[in-house]
Amino acid sequence: MQVMDSVEISLRDLLTKAWRLRGLVVSIFLLALLLAGLWVLKTATGFSNPVSYFVTLRNIENSKFPNGTDFSPQDLLIPQVVSALQQRFDFPPQTNVRNFISVEYDSPMAAAVSLKYKNRLAARGLNQADIESINDAYQLELQGLMQSGLRIDVNYAGLGVDEETGSAIAVAIPQIWSEIYSKQFRIFADTRIQGLAVTYSDEELDNPTSVITAKTRLDSIDKGLALLSSDNRLASVTTQDNKSAVDIIADLNRFRAVYFNPIFAESDDSGDRVSAIYVRERTLTVEDWKRRVAGLDRTLAQINDYQNSGKAIGSWDADSTGREVVGGQNVQVADGALGKIIELSDKASLADYMKTVLQQRQDIVEQISRLQKEIDLTQGSSGVEISSEFLKAAAKEFSGLTAEYQELLRTARQRMTEAAGDLYLPLSPPAVSGSMITTRSLLVFPILMIVGAIVSMALVLLWPERRSRPLIAAMVPDMRMTASQ
Helix, strand or coil: HHHHHHHHHHHHHHHHHHHHHHHHHHHHHHHHHHHHHHHHHHHHHCCCEEEEEEEEEEECCCCCCCCCCCHHHHHHHHHHHHHHHHHHHHCCCCCCCHHHEEEECCCCCCHHHHHHHHHHCCCCCCCCHHHHHHHHHHHHHHHHHCCEEEEEECCCCHCCHHHHHHHHHHHHHHHHHHHHHHHCCCCCCCCCCCCCCCCCCCCCCHHHHHHHHHHHHHHHHHHHHHHHHHCCCCCCEEEEEECCCHHHHHHHHHHHHHHHHHHHHHHHHHHHHHHHHHHHHHHHHHHHHHHHHHHHHHHHHHHHHHHHHCCCCCCCCCCCCEEEEEEEEEEEEEHHHHHHHHHHHHHHHHHHHHHHHHHHHHHHHHHHHHHHHHHHHCCCCCCCCCCHHHHHHHHHHHHHHHHHHHHHHHHHHHHHHHHHCCCCCCCCCCCCCCCCCCCCHHHHHHHHHHHHHHHHHHHHHHHCCCCCCCHHHHHHHHHHHHHCC
16 A cells, blocks of 8 residues: 555656656657658658659560560660760760669559459459469469560659759650660561572673572572562562562563573583582482482371271270279279270371471472472573673673662561561650658658657656745644644
């Protein structure tokens, strides 16, 4: 009981002392609030959020450019892009612009995708398989969405410019990148036509070496024209003389029939060693391809024998009754039904394999026929007199065909680049992301209030007791007693 009284007296004394020091305590709390406000104001004025610019990628799929090379968000910050950016905005040479710019995969639609799948997961009655399926679909869609867009952040305060200039820098980065990559790196070049260019040289067609060189170039031109004429995007491409790939093919066939074939046939009759080696190489190639055809024929015969035998390749070794143990349970399948399933599966796979083998065989047979024609063409004289005027006319015609093909190929590449356009599309105007006052900076208020409370408590505990004078009320009885006496 005595302890409780002492505690009550101590609490009363503390409260009394705190009330007596209320002005000082309130001043401490006001000072804490003032310091917290000054800190938040300082952080708000000293820190500025970067300008964020979202773009979506075009002509880039699975992180690869149209020509097959890999793409990375850091491609937007290569030295060529940074140098052009520095020149456009007149930054001092010592300014490291790249340190204040960041580019990474991102999309503002990611939050919408997350919300969609969150609502799907909130549905009732989902089992574990449904949840896993939804999560897999979410990861797949989110990954595709994130890799289809970029977020460009520009710390304009660090660069020493205002927000408007920072926005202009963010817009200029993908523009410069798209222009540099389109013109300098040939990313829009079709991989099929990259190796179709021919090296031009004046061929007089008056010796076997010149004729063989022309023959190789004609084969390359044939291949390129066939590709251009079969592509709907490039079939309409023409030269300045309004000649398309089909027109040049017709001119090429005429050149072969009128000029080149007679020259090629007569060039081998000269007994030149170069011609003999060329014909020998072609003959060996034909023999090699004939052996390949024979191997494919044996494969087709084996498949045919198997299909006619009515046997199944797969074997079933479960047990004599056709019983297999799956997951600890006995599953019985009739031998006839199971064998039929395996046989149908084997026949389906063999049918696809046979199509592949037959196509390979047909391609090789066509190559053999073409090479055999060349070999036959060199056997014996064509009966055409090859004069110097004839050779000059053939060389002039051949030079013109080569020039037309090179012009057509160059125009086709330009068409592909123009059709592709830019590498990006803006999703939204550049804007400052976030607020000047962050949640982290606001934490200083409760922290300083707690510090103020601790300081106030320590001050109350350590403040010296005031010396109390005798109370008047306590002296009154003595005074009355003296008066009565």
